[in-house]
Amino acid sequence: MVHARALPRNETGIETVIGILKQRFADRLQTGAAIREQHGHTTTWIDNQSPDAVVYPHSTEEVSEIVKTCAAHKVPVIAFGTGTSLEGHVNAPAGGISVDLGQMDKVLSVNAGDLDCVVQPGVTREDLNMQLRDQGLFFPIDPGANASLGGMAATRASGTNAVRYGTMKDNVLSIEAVMPNGQIIRTGHRAKKSSAGYDLTRLLIGAEGTLGIITELTLRLQGIPEAITSARCSFPSVDAACQAVIMTIQYGIPVARIELLDDMSVRAANAYSGLTLPETPLLLLEFHGSDSGAAEQAETFGQIAEEFGGTDFAATSTTEERNKLWQARHDMYWASLQLRPGARGISTDVCVPISRLAECVTETQRKAAQLGLMAPIVGHVGDGNFHTLVLLDMENDNEVTKAEEFVGWLNDLAISMDGTCTGEHGIGQGKKPYLVKELGPAIDFMSAIKTALDPDNIMNPGKII
Known part of the structure; x- marks a missing residue:
């Protein structure tokens, strides 16, 4: 530990x-x-x-x-x-x-005509989407775990759909919160935009409960697409897969999801989810739109992938086949643990500009191999964000020391590439040292805000600052 x-x-x-x-x-x-x-x-x-x-x-x-x-x-x-x-x-x-x-888990209202809803913080993303489905709507932020929407806002969560729909900060219109003195405030209303005063909504999103407790959220919704096409494509290397991602984004294809699994992760997914994918780096994609539009986007990606050595390209609009692929992606944590039975999985994430993605992922693989660590990689690579799950024997002090070195090195690498030490996990306790490296004197102004709002430091002390 x-x-x-x-x-x-x-x-x-x-x-x-x-x-x-x-x-x-x-x-x-x-x-x-x-x-x-x-x-x-x-x-x-x-x-x-x-x-x-x-x-x-x-x-x-x-x-x-x-x-x-x-x-x-x-x-x-x-x-x-x-x-x-x-x-x-x-x-x-x-x-x-x-x-x-x-237990504060009610959907308080759905305003279908305005594409928004009001929920309590204990509502989970899966429960919300289940209730929205009959109205042809969905909430797009999908961090993998069936997290609560209040927690997702507090940590500024992201996920597989972020490349098209953004993160929590882009999808929360207003917040009701209890502040450190117990006062209840509302940061806005249901208007789609506002220039009224300081943006307290986005101050509380990502504050990790250190400035107040979120008790109600007004969320932006999306219409369920007319057609959804999923695709997969294998590549000879992680670098080739990342180069295909970069070209796809720069080409302007409105991809909804684009996920990377390295060869180790594909091997784990095959074993755990009963797939038969080539055990080389893999991209999973999803395209939203009309029948012809989604199919055309998939076809265009297939042409880009071919330029970078992509093989075994396949696209499907069949719900069962799509769900099987994405369920395998969401099960990657558990699948990866099977690569080393009895090991503990330590997940860390970074995010870099899309142009540095291939270099960052490749260097990460090289460093893990150099340290003798088993560390499969998956990522929401459409926005430059990826995760490494280090599989550790926590009783082996040498391994733990190497893992600490690796995590520190990876955070420093991302920051050196003009990236961030965390694309979506947040700071909490674990990433506090890297936040200082990343933002420098800006930390002093964060501390000033914390002190002004919470002078007795009672709100989730010991986190972020």
């Missing part, structure tokens, strides 16, 4: 707050060890730092009441969605209260 720094605890305040909240919320406040450990859990190698209690609110007003109580006694408050974050976001380094928003 990577050890996360503990922060000073307010023992008296924590004890007082638990007593007050227990009286108010009864069985909706839990202090059992297993529940607390679950709410300190993240799918990462950072130590679990459990909260002292977990409370389950049902409304914005109840969240406000919880935060006001914690603020009065200077006790930390950590928002919790589904626990799928990757950089220690929900750990409680100073103890405190975990606010589990999972």
Whole structure:
């Protein structure tokens, strides 16, 4: 495990707050060890730092009441969605209260004519799309995990559709949030644009719960495309596949998804998902539009792929075949673990300008091989973002040391290429050192905002700043 720094605890305040909240919320406040450990859990190698209690609110007003109580006694408050974050976001380094928003899971309204909806933060992306389907609408942000929409906004999530539809910051129109003093604010309304004052919506998106707790979201929706065509193509090398991606984007093909799997990942997908793909680097793509438009886009990509040695190109509009391919992509974490049974999978991500993608991915493969690490690569390469899953024996100190070296090297490489240390995982605890390298003096202004809004540092302390 990577050890996360503990922060000073307010023992008296924590004890007082638990007593007050227990009286108010009864069985909706839990202090059992297993529940607390679950709410300190993240799918990462950072130590679990459990909260002292977990409370389950049902409304914005109840969240406000919880935060006001914690603020009065200077006790930390950590928002919790589904626990799928990757950089220690929900750990409680100073103890405190975990606010589990999972029971705030209602779709409050769908405005089909305006292509928007209003949801509580505990609604998951899959549940939302299931409810929208009958109206011919969908919410396009797809980070893989069935994350909560509040958590997706808090971490500025992205995913496979980002190359066409953008990230959470592009698809949230306004937010209702509880601020560090317990006050409830709304950052905007349903208008598609506004130039009214500071953009508090995007300040809270990606703030990882350090500035406030999101309790309601107004989301931009899309119409379900008339036709969807998926395609796959194998390549002789990762470099060739990346060059095809670069050409596809520069050519202006409106691809909805374009995903890379390196040869190791394809081998894992074949074994886990029952596929029979050539075990060489692979691109998975999806095109949205009319029947003729989607087919034409796929055909044009096939011609580009051929220029870079692409083989075994196949396109399909059959729902069953498309779903099988994309389910295999979404199952890559579990599939990769089978490459080394008993290993722990440590996921890290970076993002670089599209013109540097091939170089960055190739250098990443070379570095992992040099260190003797098994590290399959997958990525949302249409926007220059890729993930490396390092498969580790956590009891082997030498391997852990090499993995730490590799992760640090990769973040530094991306920053040196005018990229970022994280395209979508966020900072949390794990990437704090690299944020300083990436943004320099801008960190001081982030700290000033944090101090101004949360002077007692009760909102998810120890993250980002």
